[in-house]
Amino acid sequence: MSTDYDASFAILMNFIFLHVIFMVAYTYMLAPPNANGVLREGVMRLPYAAYIVVASLVVIAGAGACGGDSSARSNNTQASPGATNAAPTGTNQPTPGPSAAGQAPQPQFTEFDPGKFSQSTNIDNEWYPLKPGTRWVYEGYTTERRKKVPHRLQFTVTDLTKEILGVRTAVAWIEDFTDGELVEKEIAFYAQDDDGNVWYFGEHPEEYKAGEFVEAPTWIAGIRNSKPGIKMWTDPRPEIPSYYQGWGPAVDWSDYAQVDQTGQQTCVPVGCYEDVLVLAESSLGEGDIFQIKFYARGAGEVRVGWRGPDSTAEELELVERSELAPDALAASRADALALEAHAYEISTEVYGQTAPAH
Numbered sequence: 106m107s108t109d110y111d112a113s114f115a116i117l118m119n120f121i122f123l124h125v126i127f128m129v130a131y132t133y134m135l136a137p138p139n140a141n142g143v144l145r146e147g148v149m150r151l152p153y154a155a156y157i158v159v160a161s162l163v164v165i166a167g168a169g170a171c172g173g174d175s176s177a178r179s180n181n182t183q184a185s186p187g188a189t190n191a192a193p194t195g196t197n198q199p200t201p202g203p204s205a206a207g208q209a210p211q212p213q214f215t216e217f218d219p220g221k222f223s224q225s226t227n228i229d230n231e232w233y234p235l236k237p238g239t240r241w242v243y244e245g246y247t248t249e250r251r252k253k254v255p256h257r258l259q260f261t262v263t264d265l266t267k268e269i270l271g272v273r274t275a276v277a278w279i280e281d282f283t284d285g286e287l288v289e290k291e292i293a294f295y296a297q298d299d300d301g302n303v304w305y306f307g308e309h310p311e312e313y314k315a316g317e318f319v320e321a322p323t324w325i326a327g328i329r330n331s332k333p334g335i336k337m338w339t340d341p342r343p344e345i346p347s348y349y350q351g352w353g354p355a356v357d358w359s360d361y362a363q364v365d366q367t368g369q370q371t372c373v374p375v376g377c378y379e380d381v382l383v384l385a386e387s388s389l390g391e392g393d394i395f396q397i398k399f400y401a402r403g404a405g406e407v408r409v410g411w412r413g414p415d416s417t418a419e420e421l422e423l424v425e426r427s428e429l430a431p432d433a434l435a436a437s438r439a440d441a442l443a444l445e446a447h448a449y450e451i452s453t454e455v456y457g458q459t460a461p462a463h
Contacts, residue, residue: 212361245421301339324353
């Protein structure tokens, strides 16, 4: 290709040279200049004609050079035999983790072994201690129709236990108030394995509106494909993959968590805490909406925040943590048993398949 190009270019240059000589001779033969060296009107001046020709030579030469470069670039970018347009492989491949679209890795289930719960109701995990007779009270707000609404939550560990999947669980009694109105009552079930991890075994929540019962999306591990999950690790670390806190597919319960931060500080009405653990909790289908929960050693959950659109904003702070007197504990036990009795009536296919708490 290079030899053919050089020969063609030489022929072109010879043609142009002869053309220039012809133009000069032709101009002077047909229109000689006057005494002042000026050609007749309407006839091109020699200097101007020469300028045009020289400019043409420069342009043509430049075009030839560009053509040569273009050809070279074309040759250099030819695909080698067997080459494809597939993405490169090897160390430049993306590793598992959040995608470019911001999607987190799929949460993982934790292997459950009912034989490793020898003292299951002795829940003394330093991040989530659940001693019978302890009550946590939280106050803050939720967002409803873009308005902040007062929110109060009371969480009490009763002295009741309930067997689920062969494991004895501790029974918690929970009351949820929005703008002073009771909107939910719940009993929930926790156990600690021999490694110190706290597991969640299910819940029976009853939702109310204007004092009237609305629904109860109950799920209990071992029934209708439900599974227990980790509520709190004994040694929570950021490198732990996101994990399910339980699984209740019949009622679309798919909460999961990820260790978000460690070593934080926070202050709430009951006091200030150092070395705070922060979990980001969400559920499938909620996208980038997370509850951000703060846990302090020996105190448990002390603050709840949010990450996501303002329309989902929620904040709660621990305003009271107390050990109940015997009569108050008895009252909580009675409330939990009353809710369980109602659960047996309205949830025969799920709760009705469980052994009674006692």
